[in-house]
Amino acid sequence: MKLKLYVLMIALSAWSLQSCDSDDDESISVPIELQNAFSSKYPNAGNVKWETKSGYYVADFHDGYETSAWFMPDGSWCMTETDIPYTKLPEAVKKSFEKSEYKDWKKDDVDMLERQGMGTMYVIEVERQDQEVDLYYSEDGILIKSVVDTDDDRDNYLPISQLPxxxxxxxxxxxxxxxxxxxxxxxxxxxxxxxxxxxxxxxxxxxxxxxxxxxxxDVDIIPVTVGTTISEQFPEYHIDNSEYFETSSEGYYYLIELEADNMPDKKIKITSDGTIL
CATH class of the missing domain: 3.10.450 (Nuclear Transport Factor 2; Chain: A,)
Incomplete structure (x- = not known):
């Protein structure tokens, strides 16, 4: 009886290990159109592993760097995210970052982001203490946006859809x-x-x-008339930030953020001729 129980335990253990291996190596059925599209776009891809996520087929592979490419089932390419070292960033991006307020923050990760119908962007993930921020730069070093970092960046990287x-x-x-x-x-x-x-x-x-x-x-230079009105109307304040707005309902104007010591901040709308709205 003990021998039979021992054999049964061994058999169950072997089955359990085999099941775990199957889960780890579980493959998905990839449409032939998608396989052909992937091979055409990335002929040198190695160690390719497929998964499905949010309705997309995602290929994780190595093509010089760790890369993930997102496709629709019909083979339409949507996005590629590539982990690259900081040293491989375009010089314009590095120069812009090294002049930014985040230059002394710890660089955690750098991604090159390519998406259908959109310009290439480079995302520098930086952190300091318990703060984490993603900085999105264009190829020529223009900061597009900065956002608080989240756990699943690749979902955030996906465009909502093609622009209507x-x-x-x-x-x-x-x-x-x-x-x-x-x-x-x-x-x-x-x-x-x-x-x-x-x-x-x-x-x-x-x-x-x-x-x-x-x-x-954002604008760095405002008309003299705008600066004159601000200095006359708000002599205790200085300009912290300036944006230019083109609108369908209020016309064109500057949105100026003002700061002063021991006084609440102000935001004013003012036209290029110095008229406060």
């Missing part, structure tokens, strides 16, 4: 040769599109129906 034709047409008409860098769907239902246009990172906002609401971007 109405929004894309508006951007192409109003901002010729602009490059789309990021698309975010806000909880309000509005869509924010980050673009590169004339050397500036601009935020273009659309409502639920795809109608243009506003475009804004």
């Amino acid at each position: 034709a109405k929004m894309k047409s508006f951007i192409e008409g109003k901002y010729p040769e602009a490059k789309i860098m990021e698309i975010d769907k806000e909880d309000s239902g509005y869509t924010e599109v980050d673009i590169l246009h004339n050397g500036s990172s601009k935020e273009v906002l659309f409502n639920r129906g795809g109608d243009w609401i506003s475009t804004s971007w």
Whole structure:
């Protein structure tokens, strides 16, 4: 009886190990169209492992660096995220980062982000104490956005979808040769599109129906008339930040953030001729 029990325990143990191995090596069925698309795009990929996530097929592989490519089932490529060393960043990105307020923070990770219909971005993950921030740069070193770091960056990297034709047409008409860098769907239902246009990172906002609401971007130089009005109306304050707004309802104006010692901060809207709204 003891011998039979011993043999049974060995058999169960072997079955358990085999089951664990099967789970670890579990493969998925990858459509042939997708396999062909992947092989065409990454002919030198090695150690390829497939998984499905959020409706996408994701290939994790090595092609010089650790890389993940996201595809639709029909083989349409959507995104590739590549882990690269800081030294391999474009010089413009490194120079911009090393002049930023985050230059002394610890660099945790660097990703090159390529997405269908959008410009290439480089994401530098930095941390200090319990703070973690992701910095998104264009190839020419322009900071597109900075966001608090989350646990699953790859989900955040995915665009919400292709930009609706109405929004894309508006951007192409109003901002010729602009490059789309990021698309975010806000909880309000509005869509924010980050673009590169004339050397500036601009935020273009659309409502639920795809109608243009506003475009804004940071500016370093304001008209003399604006500076004169501010100094006359708010002599105790100094300018902390300036943005320029183009809007569908209020026209064009500057949004100026003012600071002063021992006084509450102020935000004012002011037109280029010095009129406070």
